Amino acid sequence: MLNKLIKNFKLDFFSTLKKILFYPFMYFFDKKRQMKKKILHLNDVEDRFTKIYQSNYWNNDESVSGFGSTVAATENLRSQLTVILEKFNIETILDAPCGDFNWMNLFLKENKLKNYIGVDLVSEMIKKNNENFKNDTINFIKLDIIKDPLPNSDLLICRDCLIHFSYKDIHKFLQNFKNSSIKYLLTTNFYFDKNTDYITKDIITGDHRITDLNSEPINFPKSIFSIKDYDVDNIGTAYMDLFEKSQIDSIKIPKIL
Ligand SMILES: C[S@@+](CC[C@H](N)C(=O)[O-])C[C@H]1O[C@@H](n2cnc3c(N)ncnc32)[C@H](O)[C@@H]1O
Known part of the structure; x- marks a missing residue:
């Protein structure tokens, strides 16, 4: 009888302890999942990325554009x-897009250009970038890289953006780039061993997946x-790959576009 009581107490004690320890994690992940659902339910893509910006959804203290946009993560780049x-x-x-200009600010201090234009879909971020960083050679414009005409330049840098686009929107962006006179495109790419872990996957724009641009359907x-x-x-590993126009x-x- 006593043995049974001790056994039951131990079981209850450990299951309660487990709940206390795991609850904060479960709460965090649930909150993240709830926020994701809320963001992706917004009809307008601009609203989705604005909400991502306002809620610091990519959860980084240094850059609202996420951990990949920190100074440390961009050292080799x-x-x-x-x-x-x-x-x-x-x-x-x-x-295009420039995000919060976190790492690029440092790059441009060390590398002088004739002209730099940063563009993004989030108006608040563009306003803030202009207030903080605009000068004779640096300027920020609110623009949708999927459909708005792209200002001319030698190089378009499209970093960590196509990974958030549906395949249809990637194609629309590529068509937009084709319509421009920009000489080079530098963009994020991942390489996968097709026999093992790569599963080609479409998403709705605003979500995220790893994209191997050399594969179908791109x-x-x-x-x-x-x-x-x-x-x-x-x-x-994420690569930045360069292509001629x-x-x-x-x-x-x-x-079908
Ligand atoms: C992960 S951040 C990357 C920012 C920057 N390239 C970097 O390396 O720090 C992705 C950015 O794409 C922007 N974005 C998403 N869709 C866009 C679109 N259609 N036109 C312009 N910017 C867009 C988002 O607002 C967000 O700032």
Whole structure:
């Protein structure tokens, strides 16, 4: 009898302890899931990214654009971007999207350009960037890279953005780029072993997935220059791949757009 009581007490004690220890984590993840549901239920894509910005949904203390946009995460990217400027004679950059300009601010202090334009869909962020960073050669414009005409430049940097777009919106952005006169595109890419862990997946714009641009249904050609960007735990490595305009022009865009 006594043994049974002790056994029951131990069982209750450990299950209660487990609940106390795990509850904060469960609460955090639930809150995150609830917020994601709320964001993706918004009809307008601009509202989704505005909510992401306002709630610091990507949950980073240094940059509202997420951990990939911190100074530490961009160390190799910044040094290799300098190589690209020299090798490909880049004097003007369209940073599309620019996010909160966290790492690019540092890059531009060390690398002078003739002109830099940062664009983003979130008006509040563009306003803040202009208040804090605008000068003779640096300027920020609110613009939708999927459908608005892209200002001319030598290089368009599209970092950590297509991973948030549905395939249809990636295609629309590529069509928009084709319509521009920009010479080069530098964009985030992941490489997967097709026999193992890569599952091609569509999302609704505003969500997130890892994107291997060389695979179906995007089918990018081989890049002319590749920069190792940051590692994503248990998933892989992000690269920034460079393409000439003519290479992007050769990509087939589905007619249904
Ligand atoms: C993860 S952040 C990356 C920002 C920046 N490229 C960086 O490396 O820090 C993605 C950004 O894309 C912006 N964005 C999403 N859709 C967009 C669109 N259609 N046009 C312009 N900006 C967009 C979001 O508002 C967000 O600031």
